[in-house]
Amino acid sequence: xxxxxxxxxxxxxxxxxxxxxxxxxxxxxxxxxxxxxxxxxxxxxxxxxxxxxxxxxxxxxxxxxxxxxxxxxxxxxxxxxxxxxxxxxxxxxxxxxxxxxxxxxxxxxxxxxxxxxxxxxxxxxxxxxxxxxxxxxxxxxxxxxxxxxxxxxxxxxxxxxxxxxxxxxxxxxxxxxxxxxxxxxxxxxxxxxxxxxxxxxxxxxxxxxxxxxxxxxxxxxxxxxxxxxxxxxxxxxxxxxxxxxxxxxxxxxxxxxxxxxxxxxxxxxxxxxxxxxxxxxxxxxxxxxx
Amino acid sequence: xxxxxxxxxxxxxxxxxxxxxxxxxxxxxxxxxxxxxxxxxxxxxxxxxxxxxxxxxxxxxxxxxxxxxxxxxxxxxxxxxxxxxxxxxxxxxxxxxxxxxxxxxxxxxxxxxxxxxxxxxxxxxxxxxxxxxxxxxxxxxxxxxxxxxxxxxxxxxxxxxxxxxxxxxxxxxxxxxxxxxxxxxxxxxxxxxxxxxxxxxxxxxxxxxxxxxxxxxxxxxxxxxxxxxxxxxxxxxxxxxxxxxxxxxxxxxxxx
Numbered sequence: 280x281x282x283x284x285x286x287x288x289x290x291x292x293x294x295x296x297x298x299x300x301x302x303x304x305x306x307x308x309x310x311x312x313x314x315x316x317x318x319x320x321x322x323x324x325x326x327x328x329x330x331x332x333x334x335x336x337x338x339x340x341x342x343x344x345x346x347x348x349x350x351x352x353x354x355x356x357x358x359x360x361x362x363x364x365x366x367x368x369x370x371x372x373x374x375x376x377x378x379x380x381x382x383x384x385x386x387x388x389x390x391x392x393x394x395x396x397x398x399x400x401x402x403x404x405x406x407x408x409x410x411x412x413x414x415x416x417x418x419x420x421x422x423x424x425x426x427x428x429x430x431x432x433x434x435x436x437x438x439x440x441x442x443x444x445x446x447x448x449x450x451x452x453x454x455x456x457x458x459x460x461x462x463x464x465x466x467x468x469x470x471x472x473x474x475x476x477x478x479x480x481x482x483x484x485x486x487x488x489x490x491x492x493x494x495x496x497x498x499x500x501x502x503x504x505x506x507x508x509x510x511x512x513x514x515x516x517x518x519x520x521x522x523x524x525x526x527x528x529x530x531x532x533x534x535x536x537x538x539x540x541x542x543x544x545x546x547x548x549x550x551x552x553x554x555x556x557x558x559x560x561x562x563x564x565x566x567x568x569x
Numbered sequence: 570x571x572x573x574x575x576x577x578x579x580x581x582x583x584x585x586x587x588x589x590x591x592x593x594x595x596x597x598x599x600x601x602x603x604x605x606x607x608x609x610x611x612x613x614x615x616x617x618x619x620x621x622x623x624x625x626x627x628x629x630x631x632x633x634x635x636x637x638x639x640x641x642x643x644x645x646x647x648x649x650x651x652x653x654x655x656x657x658x659x660x661x662x663x664x665x666x667x668x669x670x671x672x673x674x675x676x677x678x679x680x681x682x683x684x685x686x687x688x689x690x691x692x693x694x695x696x697x698x699x700x701x702x703x704x705x706x707x708x709x710x711x712x713x714x715x716x717x718x719x720x721x722x723x724x725x726x727x728x729x730x731x732x733x734x735x736x737x738x739x740x741x742x743x744x745x746x747x748x749x750x751x752x753x754x755x756x757x758x759x760x761x762x763x764x765x766x767x768x769x770x771x772x773x774x775x776x777x778x779x780x781x782x783x784x785x786x787x788x789x790x791x792x793x794x795x796x797x798x799x800x801x802x803x804x805x806x807x808x809x810x811x812x813x814x815x816x817x818x819x820x821x822x823x824x825x
Contacts, residue, residue, distance in 0.1 A: 461671035464665075464667065465671035467624060468624065468660060468663075468734075469684065469733070469734075469737060470657045470659075470689045470690075471657060471685075471689055472654055475657075475689070479688055480673055483675050484675055487675075558675075560675060560717070561674045561676065561717040562674065562675075562719060
């Protein structure tokens with residue numbers, strides 16, 4: 280009996296520490312890293328505040344008519360090029376999965392060329408198209424001079440929209456492939472035609488997969504429109520440049536343009552959240568939080 | 570003819586490359602009849618069922634539903650495939666319930682059931698809603714009407730899928746292994762709904778491994794093996810005293 284008592288008392292003592300307070304590990308490394316990063320950030324902020332930036336110029340030009348006009352043109356070009364890109368993307372994606380070897384090969388060729396060549400180069404080709412085709416039209420029916428048609432707006436829209444279509448077609452295709460084959464069968468079994476099946480059953484489900492990358496591309500397009508400044512389309516960066524050529528406040532005007540890009544991108548990101556939530560209805564992760 | 574024939578299949582043959590999936594399969598189903606197709610996996614049961622509403626194309630043979638040739642039209646000495654719109658119109662009269670339910674995940678239970686009648690049959694929404702709600706009550710899902718498929722159990726999803734087929738008011742409903750993807754304890758709730766449907770006079774063709782259901786509910790049992798219709802006859806005969814030794818062997822193997 281006594282020997283049992285002895286062992287139990289020593290074990291009791293040994294396990295006594297079970298009642299001590301548990302203290303989480305201190306993340307020294309993390310604290311040091313955070314301190315370093317904050318220090319660098321402070322240095323950058325200080326550099327900008329003591330640097331030769333006339334903040335009053337930034338303030339004065341933030342709402343200047345030329346800047347706001349440029350912003351408007353940037354937004355119009357984003358919508359126009361993206362709309363063209365999405366229409367082309369859907370058409371090319373459907374051609375690609377159509378099973379028709381000719382259409383499918385053309386779709387592959389389209390993606391190869393327009394995703395392969397730099398967007399800036401494509402803009403310049405469209406803008407300079409008059410050099411190889413002085414006139415365009417259908418002979419005998421109508422004809423016009425290419426320079427009259429290929430305005431900076433049209434050239435930018437074609438250049439950006441067509442190259443965007445190559446990217447968007449891959450997004451649409453992955454969306455179509457993500458829909459389970461059972462969904463196609465169920466839609467057919469209740470007597471849907473191909474078109475109705477695409478519209479009511481397949482695309483709504485594909486959208487859930489397509490919205491995040493397309494949202495991403497819309498945001499990319501907002502910034503890509505700045506390429507159009509090269510062919511004299513008066514979007515916000517182009518107008519900022521015109522102003523700083525006159526007043527030499529280069530960085531101030533660039534910061535003004537930067538500010539507006541960030542505003543637009545922020546608003547679009549918020550919009551994307553709500554669109555994703557709409558198309559995610561019925562999926563597990565969303566319904567769990569409802 | 571003394572009885573209305575709903576489905577008539579003549580010499581239906583289907584090849585996958587060198588493999589013969591269906592070898593001259595014949596079947597005749599009368600109005601109100603419940604036919605269970607049994608057989609080992611890979612015997613062509615599901616393939617044959619899917620030929621009836623042309624989810625699967627045949628290589629030769631023909632199928633009539635309600636005296637209308639399915640999927641083809643005779644022109645001279647050939648049968649030409651009909652177009653998408655005509656095919657869709659024919660499928661409206663044949664309901665289908667899948668092994669994996671295939672409910673539309675972006676629609677609630679009620680919307681799933683209403684989709685066909687509203688979008689395809691173009692019936693008035695209010696009327697369809699009333700009917701769809703009644704059917705969902707009938708399959709025991711009155712409290713799940715607004716739920717999405719992801720919020721339902723397998724058995725509940727399959728009952729919604731049956732309700733979706735019923736709401737189209739089809740001439741017959743095809744069931745492709747409707748309980749094979751279910752947890753064992755959920756099988757009976759689906760079979761009960763199917764029993765109720767059979768009792769209401771619906772014509773049903775059921776590919777199944779549930780021999781108990783076949784014995785209690787089916788009028789006719791067909792046994793398929795290796796793409797061939799080995800035996801077909803009244804349920805009691807085929808299940809208790811089959812003519813073919815292969816059928817007897819299969820039934821014994823399933824029961825043991």
